[in-house]
Amino acid sequence: MEKKPFVTLEQIQTIAETYPTPFHLYDEKGIRENARRLHQAFAWNKGYKEYFAVKATPNPFILKILREEGCGTDCSSLTELMLSEGCGFTGPEIMFSSNDTPAEDFAYAGKLGATINLDDITHIQYVEDILGRIPETISCRYNPGGVYEISNGIMDNPGDAKYGMTKAQMIEAFRILQKKGAKTLGIHAFLVSNTVTNDYYPALARTLFELAVELKKETKAHIGFINLSGGVGIPYRPEQEPNDILAIGEGVRKAFEEILVPAGMGDVALFTECGRFMLGPYGCLVTKAIHEKHTYKEYIGVDACAANLMRPAIYGAYHHITVAGKEDAPCDHMYDVVGSLCENNDKFAIDRMLPQVETGDYLIIHDAGAHGFAMGYNYNGKLRSAELLLKEDGAVQMIRRAETPGDYFATFDFCDLLKRFK
Numbered sequence: 438m439e440k441k442p443f444v445t446l447e448q449i450q451t452i453a454e455t456y457p458t459p460f461h462l463y464d465e466k467g468i469r470e471n472a473r474r475l476h477q478a479f480a481w482n483k484g485y486k487e488y489f490a491v492k493a494t495p496n497p498f499i500l501k502i503l504r505e506e507g508c509g510t511d512c513s514s515l516t517e518l519m520l521s522e523g524c525g526f527t528g529p530e531i532m533f534s535s536n537d538t539p540a541e542d543f544a545y546a547g548k549l550g551a552t553i554n555l556d557d558i559t560h561i562q563y564v565e566d567i568l569g570r571i572p573e574t575i576s577c578r579y580n581p582g583g584v585y586e587i588s589n590g591i592m593d594n595p596g597d598a599k600y601g602m603t604k605a606q607m608i609e610a611f612r613i614l615q616k617k618g619a620k621t622l623g624i625h626a627f628l629v630s631n632t633v634t635n636d637y638y639p640a641l642a643r644t645l646f647e648l649a650v651e652l653k654k655e656t657k658a659h660i661g662f663i664n665l666s667g668g669v670g671i672p673y674r675p676e677q678e679p680n681d682i683l684a685i686g687e688g689v690r691k692a693f694e695e696i697l698v699p700a701g702m703g704d705v706a707l708f709t710e711c712g713r714f715m716l717g718p719y720g721c722l723v724t725k726a727i728h729e730k731h732t733y734k735e736y737i738g739v740d741a742c743a744a745n746l747m748r749p750a751i752y753g754a755y756h757h758i759t760v761a762g763k764e765d766a767p768c769d770h771m772y773d774v775v776g777s778l779c780e781n782n783d784k785f786a787i788d789r790m791l792p793q794v795e796t797g798d799y800l801i802i803h804d805a806g807a808h809g810f811a812m813g814y815n816y817n818g819k820l821r822s823a824e825l826l827l828k829e830d831g832a833v834q835m836i837r838r839a840e841t842p843g844d845y846f847a848t849f850d851f852c853d854l855l856k857r858f859k
């Protein structure tokens with residue numbers, strides 16, 4: 438599918454008069470419409486709720502939009518919990534799925550009344566010691582081990598993943614939790630990341646529904662919810678077919694009606710924790726070409742770098758690039774599009790065919806709305822850019838200011854040497 442940016446050259450030129458590049462830009466309309474489609478896809482399930490994975494795009498303005506669309510949050514750290522609390526999410530609107538968890542994180546999750554999802558059986562005692570009780574509603578994360586294969590060859594290796602409990606541990610955990618006072622139990626699993634197929638959630642649902650029936654039989658537990666977690670992907674490449682969330686919802690419904698309903702478990706609520714799917718396509722990184730270099734290859738140097746978007750550098754991930762204003766020009770030039778870090782993996786694209794790029798052109802790096810800004814860092818003393826929201830009425834709102842040298846030096850605020858940079 439052709440990848441079209443949600444912003445035009447004219448809009449970028451106007452925005453850049455106030456906010457210099459590079460900046461991350463989010464599309465409120467796209468975010469809201471997509472969230473509504475997700476809810477429509479699971480409307481058949483009475484207790485359905487999406488808990489947005491905060492780590493994908495931890496911005497309070499984005500979280501508030503998603504809350505208005507009916508989402509909760511999925512957190513895995515103290516500060517993500519605080520961010521959710523600050524945005525008005527309360528108790529059962531917050532899922533806490535963490536592993537290798539510091540005690541203060543569990544204490545805070547307990548204080549907020551968040552639903553805790555235990556990654557390990559030893560965490561039962563750990564949580565009881567920290568909170569002085571076991572919450573009435575609690576969840577356990579499952580890892581089936583081995584290789585998890587979906588129909589069309591897409592697979593992953595849960596056996597190598599650090600998360601979750603074995604089936605035997607799940608059974609044991611459900612027995613212990615009930616003895617300690619838990620009344621409503623949940624099951625969670627995240628087995629494959631960034632799936633671009635309509636088969637992942639339905640396949641995972643089958644696995645978890647069958648497990649739920651077995652757990653109920655073995656332990657008599659009341660299973661209140663099943664959490665399909667994240668993993669629904671987006672088409673980063675133009676040749677990829679996007680997921681059809683309505684078809685995915687129907688696939689899950691079929692599994693629900695075939696497995697849970699006959700087992701008398703038709704009241705189980707379904708949860709999801711989508712991050713990438715909720716925000717990925719609805720954010721882009723806008724950067725300016727500031728340098729051209731001709732050596733053994735043709736390079737376009739831009740004012741963003743891997744510190745603004747690290748996926749290409751660390752995973753070799755593909756991010757589509759549009760040269761703003763040259764949407765219809767032929768892609769007859771091959772470039773490496775590079776940032777300024779002293780790391781040769783700081784390349785947004787390698788051997789990419791693009792229209793001829795001139796210094797001063799704006800490049801739109803697509804699908805940076807999730808795991809984009811969020812993974813930013815300060816290597817080479819690079820400062821994080823602003824995040825901007827393109828609102829439904831076309832206005833632009835700054836939702837995070839760009840860092841200044843003062844921010845970079847803030848952790849030296851006890852040190853006289855750097856006082857004058859504040």
Ligand SMILES: *Cc1c(COP(=O)(O)O)cnc(C)c1O
Binds near residue numbers: 627
């Ligand atoms: C990262 C994560 C998610 C979101 O994953 P996406 O691939 O962005 O949808 C959901 N749940 C948990 C527990 C996660 O760690």
